Amino acid sequence: MSQFQEKTEITRIERLAVDIYRLTLLSPEIASAAQPGQFVMVRTTNSKDPLLRRPFSICQTSSGKYFQILFKVVGRGTSLLAHCREGEFLSVLGPLGNGFQVDYNSANCLVGGGMGIAPLLFLGKTMLRKCKEQQPIVVLGARNKDELSPLVADFKELGLLVHAATDDGSLGRHGLVTDVLKNISFGTECQFSVCGPTPMMRAVHFFCKEGEYACQVSMETAMACGMGACLGCIVPVEKGGYAHACSDGPVFNAKELLWPIQ
Amino acid sequence: MSQFQEKTEITRIERLAVDIYRLTLLSPEIASAAQPGQFVMVRTTNSKDPLLRRPFSICQTSSGKYFQILFKVVGRGTSLLAHCREGEFLSVLGPLGNGFQVDYNSANCLVGGGMGIAPLLFLGKTMLRKCKEQQPIVVLGARNKDELSPLVADFKELGLLVHAATDDGSLGRHGLVTDVLKNISFGTECQFSVCGPTPMMRAVHFFCKEGEYACQVSMETAMACGMGACLGCIVPVEKGGYAHACSDGPVFNAKELLWPIQ
Amino acid sequence: MADTIKADLSVSIGSLKLKNPVMTASGTFGYAREFEPYVNLHRLGAVVVKGISLEPRAGNPPPRIVETSCGMLNAIGLENVGVDRFITEKMVSLQDVKVPVLVNILGDSIDEYREITKRLAGVAGIAGIEVNISCPNVKKGGVAFGTVPEMASAVTRAVREESTVPVIVKLSPNVSDITVIAKAVEEAGADAVSLINTLIGMAIDHKSRRPKIANVIGGLSGPAIKPVALRMVYQVSQVVSIPVIGIGGIETYEDVLEFMLAGATAVQIGTANFVNPRASEEAVEGLACYVKEQKLRSIRDVIGALILP
Amino acid sequence: MADTIKADLSVSIGSLKLKNPVMTASGTFGYAREFEPYVNLHRLGAVVVKGISLEPRAGNPPPRIVETSCGMLNAIGLENVGVDRFITEKMVSLQDVKVPVLVNILGDSIDEYREITKRLAGVAGIAGIEVNISCPNVKKGGVAFGTVPEMASAVTRAVREESTVPVIVKLSPNVSDITVIAKAVEEAGADAVSLINTLIGMAIDHKSRRPKIANVIGGLSGPAIKPVALRMVYQVSQVVSIPVIGIGGIETYEDVLEFMLAGATAVQIGTANFVNPRASEEAVEGLACYVKEQKLRSIRDVIGALILP
């Protein structure tokens, strides 16, 4: 297993929106082992409060040396991360979990909502590298333009076309990503890779079920360890019982989960 | 009672030696109410760990707006303070406790050891202001030159002559402050104001007892509240029972305490 | 500030009407006057003063306190001036504070509890008595009154018989089943229960190989114990019909709401007073805003309103 | 690193010889292999695997965990594959890990404990059994085995009778007097006791007005509980003559020393594994340096070496 516990140096901190930040971290080990959809567990403080690490998707890697995480400040851990300084070191575990399993030569659609867009950038970039002929269809949603436009810009920089939707209509379509999906025609072979708030993933799953498209979703749960040890991060599965988001996922075949997940 | 809970701005951070720092804090309320020997309780973090405030002597005030604390990094709280940034705010309670009670027109001797020197600078400055004719005798000790010389410099800047002693002889006399005291002749009226490690204060107290000099000492104990509420900060007193360092002190008439104090 | 008055924050502890549910915990607020520079005392629901014994007590030798992860240990040893000086000195100065004063009492025998209560009976300005039963019963080899239902109920009965004001029994968390003790003291006539007192803990300095407090063991308080306190408040609220006062790691109005949702009618703020001396008043302000924002008729709507899965 | 080998860190738990006193606690280290990327497993004293029941258990619904101040609550609900699959699947993979494996077992009746022990008897690679007695006794209306001396001793006796390896009984801290339980299980034949299991706690989300874990109550672990654990280890060490294994909020070698000074022969690291997966190995390294720097003949010199005031 290529997992590492690293003191990674923060080489860059960018504030993309009022409460959205992107950190660039130096770790050749993690950067070169990472797969799209995998995540890292980050210690947000040297103190014992908050105690536990926080999970973040790997949002991008570069030069096999750096990787990025993109996050929104929602509580104390993310607030501490936002107050870090360049040059400081963060303790990071990773890369963890199972990423997206995609057929790079098939038609692909990436659907992201909010911070769920983070792992899709990594996935989109990988798709472009692995298959020059075909570009994935990208559908991104967020609350408003301020939050969405810096993320859309990243995809555009890769040369990808983005279909956007915002809750308030300030960028792209006024509404949900599923409203956008309904207006696109997908080939039957199209495979969906989805990450975002659970209600959104549920909606996309049902859209895919109807259209009989393959659909993978990346699940977010509370996590204490990130490596299959605490059994805290469960999601109910179709066949009964639970799977563990950190070690069986976080990316699951949507059909194997027991919807609706709360 | 003039006590305040303040969000004070850190206007300056100076690193005086490897692990000695001085913070300048903006608080007209605290700065203008402070008396030499009083202290403040500082919150070192916004997190709940470390939980309690830390006590620091007021080391100097200026322009009735600023006050300074001088500290050595000995644990987590002081380490957090050392990592603050200028422009950040610290939550401070103060000024607390009873300071030195001195007859400014009498002969005075200030004896400080290590970080115990901090409140004596404030006291020395006040003495010079209140009585132009007579300068206090200043005897300062510390482990070595690196630690002592920046503190000596502060007194010299005020125009005070300093007798220094260091454990390793790297500055001033090789030995303890009491070795210095023995070689100075004091008038019988001389009043001693002492702050430093307990063994040093004990030694100076016995020196004063012998010479029948008045002697005040500033006691350091563990403190949770700094304001007489928790009853944690006790020192044994001569007449039996305990006094509370934060509200009855921290400055005590040495004769009223029950020596040897551990 | 003026707005605050409009929100209905009042609660009742037996016959005692409080303008809001926020009190300060015994041993953490001195005799209230210490906090005057920081807090408008009359804006609090009540203040509970440091535990009083029959005779003055010097307390334990130093060190008495030490910080732990998100908490602190204390072994003050119940230093206090004794009930007589309390009445003549402390109560007199407490009189002008326009806030209900609850007197926390302790003893090492049932007779001692009874005698203190007798002396407090009729003293002006005492709104209630809080009985600390975490103390060792000297006659029973030092077993804490609060850990044996029969002893807890005997203390309660004695105090209830002598008291002219509401009696709150303060429960120890160091028991296998706190509901058993709660039911025992309810039956014995307690007008309310308050919980929790401190968990018994210990800290060691590995360098000196010595305990960090002279008494070796001490009481653990602060945010660290909040989950235990909340659980016990929840459990006790299910089994008694007298009001429950929640204590343990409370600092903010959100903490207060959590305890009230679990079933507490009121709360006490302890260790947090040391970290933020304005914590109690800020909690009152926070509750007032909450009641208004949520458009509640009264804060009482929150009591026991926990939604179970 | 090579130096480490020289320091004598070995300790004995009954007939079980450990190369050092640092184990990992049940439920916090998976089946050990999860930690291979971070830890040289063979450098640990022992690993204790997740609690095993007779039948597989799916565990509690989500959410199962929540962070608290300097701690966490869990209500995993003892999810496990059951003793048979544990033997055929997990133990097989654990065999190549060159570290003693202790199997933590649990049940809801004495017969169940007995039956699990029978099935584990003789299975290769099992160095000892740790009996979790914090579980509810279904026949006694859900009272935890570990809170009643008679029940604790009956479980111990049953497991001891069937076991071919040392039996460690893991005590619950949710009791009035843990020394009573410790003495009961010692008398019933336990080869050692380990303590503490989690304190029972609760957390509430005031916004949704719901408990933060689906099971409503859960087990509190982490640095927050260390003072309580240290006190109980100290108390139990005074009254039993079998080895005591200290658990609760341990992260560093300094924490280990504190528990050993209080009387523990060995320790277990739990929640800290989540925060720092290398915690256990780093504690071993720290102890080795300590023994050398202090020029101790053996780490055993530290056991119970607390100096009282």
Ligand SMILES: Cc1cc2nc3c(=O)[nH]c(=O)nc-3n(C[C@H](O)[C@H](O)[C@H](O)COP(=O)(O)OP(=O)(O)OC[C@H]3O[C@@H](n4cnc5c(N)ncnc54)[C@H](O)[C@@H]3O)c2cc1C
């Ligand atoms: C596999 C995985 C990948 C993730 N990737 C990203 C990412 O790339 N970018 C990003 O911004 N976030 C991501 N998250 C969510 C992120 O972990 C949480 O936002 C973070 O842990 C919150 O920490 P905090 O201390 O700031 O908030 P806390 O103080 O712990 O909580 C504050 C509020 O946030 C809510 N919250 C806590 N954890 C989560 C969670 N996991 N999901 C949603 N709400 C939560 C709490 O319920 C609470 O209301 C990911 C989560 C998982 C499990």
Ligand SMILES: Cc1cc2nc3c(=O)[nH]c(=O)nc-3n(C[C@H](O)[C@H](O)[C@H](O)COP(=O)(O)OP(=O)(O)OC[C@H]3O[C@@H](n4cnc5c(N)ncnc54)[C@H](O)[C@@H]3O)c2cc1C
């Ligand atoms: C009235 C008063 C005034 C003070 N003024 C100053 C000052 O001007 N400058 C200054 O540097 N310090 C001063 N101190 C001491 C200062 O409060 C402590 O150094 C500080 O609290 C340590 O915090 P920490 O979190 O860094 O250490 P911790 O992590 O709490 O402890 C680390 C180590 O330091 C020791 N320690 C903790 N508190 C004290 C203490 N009060 N005295 C000595 N050792 C201690 C501990 O035993 C431990 O070994 C004063 C103390 C008091 C009571």
Ligand SMILES: Cc1cc2nc3c(=O)[nH]c(=O)nc-3n(C[C@H](O)[C@H](O)[C@H](O)COP(=O)(O)O)c2cc1C
């Ligand atoms: C320094 C200190 C002194 C205390 N003294 C008393 C006391 O005299 N009587 C009492 O019943 N409780 C006493 N307590 C317990 C508190 O009132 C309270 O029950 C406990 O600290 C838990 O609340 P907290 O976590 O908010 O502090 C004391 C607590 C502390 C920290």
Ligand SMILES: Cc1cc2nc3c(=O)[nH]c(=O)nc-3n(C[C@H](O)[C@H](O)[C@H](O)COP(=O)(O)O)c2cc1C
């Ligand atoms: C997520 C989790 C799962 C646990 N599962 C078990 C278990 O299956 N059996 C058991 O005896 N103890 C279990 N425990 C308790 C721990 O083994 C340990 O006793 C407790 O967490 C205190 O130690 P700590 O503070 O170092 O975590 C579990 C603890 C946690 C946090």
Ligand code: FES
């Ligand atoms: S987060 Fe611990 S098992 Fe998944």
Ligand code: FES
């Ligand atoms: S520090 Fe609390 S009474 Fe002195």
